[in-house]
Amino acid sequence: MIPALNDAPRVPPAGTQHYALLQAFQRGERLTVGVALQQYGVYALSQRVGDLKRRYGWPVQSRMVKTNGGAVIAEYWL
Numbered sequence: 478m479i480p481a482l483n484d485a486p487r488v489p490p491a492g493t494q495h496y497a498l499l500q501a502f503q504r505g506e507r508l509t510v511g512v513a514l515q516q517y518g519v520y521a522l523s524q525r526v527g528d529l530k531r532r533y534g535w536p537v538q539s540r541m542v543k544t545n546g547g548a549v550i551a552e553y554w555l
Contacts, residue, residue: 486534494519495528499535502555509542509552526553 489495497517501508513519529535539553 484534486536489529489533494525495533498522498525499529499533499555502529502535502537502553505554507552507554509550511550522553523551 489499494517498508498513498519501517506512508522510522513522513525519525526537526539529537535555537553537555539551541549542552543549
Protein backbone atom coordinates (compact mmCIF):
# COMPACT_ATOMS: atom_id res chain seq x y z
CA MET A 478 0.00 0.00 0.00
CA ILE A 479 1.33 3.42 -0.95
CA PRO A 480 0.36 6.20 1.47
CA ALA A 481 -1.46 9.26 0.11
CA LEU A 482 0.47 12.53 0.20
CA ASN A 483 -1.60 13.93 3.08
CA ASP A 484 -1.38 10.76 5.20
CA ALA A 485 0.83 10.73 8.30
CA PRO A 486 3.89 8.48 8.04
CA ARG A 487 3.35 4.92 9.18
CA VAL A 488 5.68 2.97 11.45
CA PRO A 489 7.07 -0.23 9.90
CA PRO A 490 6.64 -3.52 11.76
CA ALA A 491 9.01 -3.97 14.72
CA GLY A 492 11.92 -6.29 14.07
CA THR A 493 12.31 -5.30 10.42
CA GLN A 494 15.22 -3.48 8.80
CA HIS A 495 12.82 -0.65 8.00
CA TYR A 496 11.97 -0.30 11.68
CA ALA A 497 15.62 -0.37 12.78
CA LEU A 498 16.54 2.32 10.27
CA LEU A 499 13.58 4.50 11.23
CA GLN A 500 14.55 4.27 14.90
CA ALA A 501 18.12 5.32 14.01
CA PHE A 502 16.87 8.25 11.94
CA GLN A 503 14.53 9.35 14.72
CA ARG A 504 17.51 9.40 17.11
CA GLY A 505 19.16 11.85 14.72
CA GLU A 506 21.64 9.43 13.16
CA ARG A 507 22.96 10.07 9.66
CA LEU A 508 23.59 6.78 7.93
CA THR A 509 25.84 5.65 5.10
CA VAL A 510 25.98 2.19 3.57
CA GLY A 511 28.98 1.24 5.73
CA VAL A 512 27.36 2.37 8.97
CA ALA A 513 24.03 0.72 8.11
CA LEU A 514 25.80 -2.54 7.33
CA GLN A 515 27.96 -2.53 10.47
CA GLN A 516 25.36 -1.36 12.98
CA TYR A 517 22.09 -2.66 11.54
CA GLY A 518 23.00 -5.45 9.09
CA VAL A 519 21.39 -3.57 6.19
CA TYR A 520 23.11 -4.26 2.86
CA ALA A 521 20.75 -2.37 0.54
CA LEU A 522 20.40 0.96 2.35
CA SER A 523 19.16 2.95 -0.65
CA GLN A 524 16.38 0.42 -1.26
CA ARG A 525 15.30 0.37 2.40
CA VAL A 526 15.31 4.19 2.45
CA GLY A 527 13.20 4.19 -0.72
CA ASP A 528 10.75 1.86 1.01
CA LEU A 529 10.58 4.15 4.03
CA LYS A 530 9.74 7.04 1.72
CA ARG A 531 7.30 5.34 -0.66
CA ARG A 532 5.65 2.62 1.45
CA TYR A 533 5.65 4.29 4.84
CA GLY A 534 5.63 8.01 3.98
CA TRP A 535 8.79 9.15 5.84
CA PRO A 536 10.63 12.23 4.48
CA VAL A 537 14.12 10.71 4.48
CA GLN A 538 16.67 13.07 2.95
CA SER A 539 20.02 12.37 1.34
CA ARG A 540 23.14 14.01 0.04
CA MET A 541 26.40 12.88 -1.48
CA VAL A 542 29.48 13.23 0.76
CA LYS A 543 33.17 12.72 0.11
CA THR A 544 34.99 10.28 2.39
CA ASN A 545 38.51 10.75 3.68
CA GLY A 546 39.65 8.32 0.98
CA GLY A 547 38.07 10.45 -1.72
CA ALA A 548 35.09 8.22 -2.52
CA VAL A 549 31.68 9.85 -2.87
CA ILE A 550 28.87 8.08 -0.99
CA ALA A 551 25.27 8.78 -0.04
CA GLU A 552 24.34 9.88 3.47
CA TYR A 553 20.73 9.61 4.67
CA TRP A 554 18.87 11.26 7.54
CA LEU A 555 15.37 12.21 8.66
